[in-house]
Amino acid sequence: MAMSDKNYPFIAELTALRQDLHAHPELAFAETRTADIVARELERYGLEVHRGLAKTGVVGVLKAGNSPRMIGLRADMDALPLVENNSFPHRSKYPGKMHACGHDGHTAILLGAARHLAEQPDFDGTVVFIFQPAEEGEGGAAVMIEEGLFEQFPVEAVFGLHNWPGIPVGQMVVMPGPVMAxxxxxxxxxxxxxxxxxxxxxxxxxxxxxxxxxxxxxxxxxxxxxxxxxxxxxxxxxxxxxxxxxxxxxxxxxxxxxxxxxxxxxxxxxxxxxxxxxxxxxxxxxxxxxxxxRYPPTVNSSAEARLCQEVAAEVFGAAHLLSDELPSMGAEDFAYMLREKPGCYVWLGNGPGSGGCTLHNPHYDFNDALLPLGIRYWSALVRRFLAH
Structure with a gap:
């Protein structure tokens, strides 16, 4: 199973950051505050930071060793035009805008992975951390690609992660082939x-x-x-x-x-x-x-899906790897990246969808228990991929 919070001493700080992002949701191509926070954190961790792709996109680069190999990890940053119906302290401060899909959590997980790998750079190669705007219907991934994402950062493969209500915390879905419509x-x-x-x-x-x-x-x-x-x-x-x-x-x-x-x-x-x-x-x-x-199907390449299955089994335990689930008829603009590069998009269990805690619901909230789980998955994937 996954590491506990003690393996990442900054989890409390990262949780506060995630909840701050939730309280300040921003819509497609207007994620200026979010992008500023992401860039600030990446610079604080010592990464090389690039800004400007797709207006608010942020890319962090972390190098270790001498290998020319390069892996891309992607998180989405935008929120939805939705009125939040939660009452907890970190509910949205912006009327009509809400992080109802967990992109605040995806951003926080990838920041946590960047911090952990910067502190323990026991890999040989380059990791490209892609923080993408405008996933919710505006195709921010396609814009980043059109503006030269993969020419500027020629990764061998690219990987994505999404939280998934209805799947227990500590379980992950990794499937080859179509995963989103x-x-x-x-x-x-x-x-x-x-x-x-x-x-x-x-x-x-x-x-x-x-x-x-x-x-x-x-x-x-x-x-x-x-x-x-x-x-x-x-x-x-x-x-x-x-x-x-x-x-x-x-x-x-x-x-x-x-x-x-x-x-x-x-x-x-x-x-x-x-x-x-x-x-x-x-x-x-x-x-x-x-x-x-609009969005093409999200299709995982076979070799990269097998690699992610191996990593998920290592991180969560083989019994917690789900590899034969039905794909979703929901759409995801990570599909554009998978049309350009091999890679794999996985679902990380967010826990039961009770009380309206389902994607795009006004009662949704990202489960902060996922933060250390996601960090360990990303970190293990980087080490395994760059070791091949």
Whole structure:
């Protein structure tokens, strides 16, 4: 099992820092206070600090020995636009902003690992600590890459970690292959012919057409995909009409598609296009669809996943390594980094999700008991990777 707090004498200080970050959440590309704290701490530990990638990104570099080998570790820093409903002293001081996904904890863990490795640099090579802004929907990882992250810091592989409510503290999920879904937003416009609600025969009812389309979209996954493939099609918005006695001219549907494979994504999109054309023809309406591709699937490379499984078994014990869990239909922009470099994204148990302590919930809080566990995992991974 993991080391106790006494192995990291700065845990109390790091816990206070984590709770301070929780109390001062900042949204995408506006993590200025958080970035200042991260840079200050890294400099205090003696690391080489680089700033400016993706506006608020911070990169710390720690070298030991003579090996040219280089490993990247990444934490996300941004919060969510959510009103916090907790009452503890470190609740958000900024109305409408909240660390409801644990990025405050991820940042603190990576800072703790940087401090520990700086104090005990018993490895041979370079560790690049990547503190990334804007994970929650704005693709900060992609921006850092576009602005030269891996040209400036040519790591061999890159690794990520996320806390996971519902998994017991002291357990870790490490799986090869897809671990998080790719996401794509869609917008469908149904255009009919508006008319008086008492005289529907004089128009083409866009609402009835849209209603049939919503129902038909639920057959895409169940009837168009192989039963062993996974995807989600969810309509999340319907916008139409302004009066109770008018059949509106148009209806707008919006929603999300989730899948783990590019070919599945393409099949789902093609099926939606076909349904739109057929239902439009059946009702005499016009239907157009637009897809907005966002995060790609998060796919762990096999060799790096095996390495992380070995490290997790060493750190937590083999009985606490989970390697056969179902992947999540949630999305993660660490996927962009894994498209550029081999690597592995793991889930660290945050404990039960009771009382609303689930991701993106207004009652969520990061479990500070994870701090020493995460530090030991990162440190063991660095030593094992650079020893290969």
């Amino acid at each position: 790719g996401t794509c937003a869609f917008e469908i416009e149904v255009r009919g012919h508006g008319c008086h609600a008492a005289m529907p025969h004089q128009g083409v009812d866009a609402i009835v057409t849209a209603a049939q389309l919503v129902q038909a979209l639920q057959t895409v996954v169940s009837r168009k995909l192989h039963p062993c493939e996974a995807a989600v099609v969810s309509v999340t918005q319907i916008h139409a009409g302004e009066a109770w006695n008018i059949i509106p001219e148009s209806v707008v549907l919006r929603g999300t598609l989730r899948s783990f494979k590019a070919e599945v994504q393409a099949s789902v999109e093609a099926a939606i296009e076909t349904l739109c054309q057929g239902i439009a023809a059946a009702h005499g309406a016009q239907i157009s669809v637009r897809f907005d591709h």
